[in-house]
Amino acid sequence: MSTRAADYLDAIEHLPEGATLVIHQVSWDDYERLLEDVLERPGLRISYDCGKLEIMSPLPEHEEYGRFIERLVQILSEELDSKVQSCGSATWKRQKLAKGVEPDCCYYVKNADRVIGKRKFDLESDPPPDIVVEIDVTNESLSKLSIYAGLSVPEVWRYDGNKTQFYELPPIGFREIQGSRLFPQLTPAMLTDALEQSKSEGQTVALRAFRHRLQGRI
Template sequence: MSTSITDYRQAIDHLPEGTTLVVHDVSWEDYERLLEELADRPAVRVTYDQGRLEIMSPRPEHEKYKCFIERIIIALADHLDLNVEPVGSATWRKKQEARGAEADTSYYIANADRIIGKRDIDLSIDPPPDMLVEIDATNESLSKFGIYSTLRVPEIWRYDVRHNQVHMYELRGNKYAEIPVSRCFPILTPKALADFVEQSKTKGQKAAMAAFRSWLEKRHKRGRVR
């Protein structure tokens, strides 16, 4: 392990929750070694953009909202009989582009069958995830969209914690455009998802999930989104 990696690890071990460490002029080799070193710290999010290294330590509430949205996605997939393969906060990277990032959670949907049984996913030969979810306390994930565009991720959901707003985006060309309804789950709008996240805060996740399933059944039968 190089001295620089040791220094990075020591800094990360003392990184307060909710803060971000940024380091410039980091080599791709050091980035990959750092990912190996942080295998025991799965909550830490590491982003690499052509020499710029960003390390974020999420707050506990960050994980709480992520877990609730994961439950929503699995309930949606079950209800709509869609094959979904969750891959969590996997690291998505391309050496030839010198870019890599970790979303809060990721899913294969249209391409689920292509990655079932794979222990390691290599974006040089495998498809990117069909959808990513980012939980934002300070809009920090917006700076990662250029990386996700390079990786050709089709859809991103971003939950803005401070304003309780959900934004959904699809890849158009080389940029992301905000959309009024999910392409992966066309029954769900950003506002509907934000409403249920808010319910999870005030009534708890169990009650919010029960309300979501009831809503889902009614909207699916009517063929409506709202």
């Protein structure tokens, strides 16, 4: 282990929940080495963009929102009879672009058939996930849009603890959209309402209401 890699691990050990550590001028080799060294700490979110390394330790509610969105996407899959393959918070990276990222959730929709059963992905040959989700309670995730653009991710959902925003990747950069391109029946407001209802009335009630609302739009 290099001295710098050891320093990164030491800093991570002292990183409190909800905090973000940003380090500049990090080599690709050190980034990949760090990914291997933190395998026993799967809760961390690590991104890399042309030498800039960002490590975030999420709060408990961060994980809670991510799991709840997973359940909402499952309802979408069931009600729309659409194949959806979840890949959780897998690491996506391309050395040629010097970019890597770990979303809170990610899904294959159009390309679900191509990845069912796969356990390892290589973006040099595999398509990127069709949708990635960023929970932004503890960190400003807008800076990651350039990473997702570089990796050719078509759609990003971002929830900041109060509202949801959807972004799509046109020919140049991301732009905000008012409805999902992959799930046309879904709007950002529907996700926001479900998440807010889960905080006040519980997840079971919120999930049932989301399913009913979705059925009315099919």
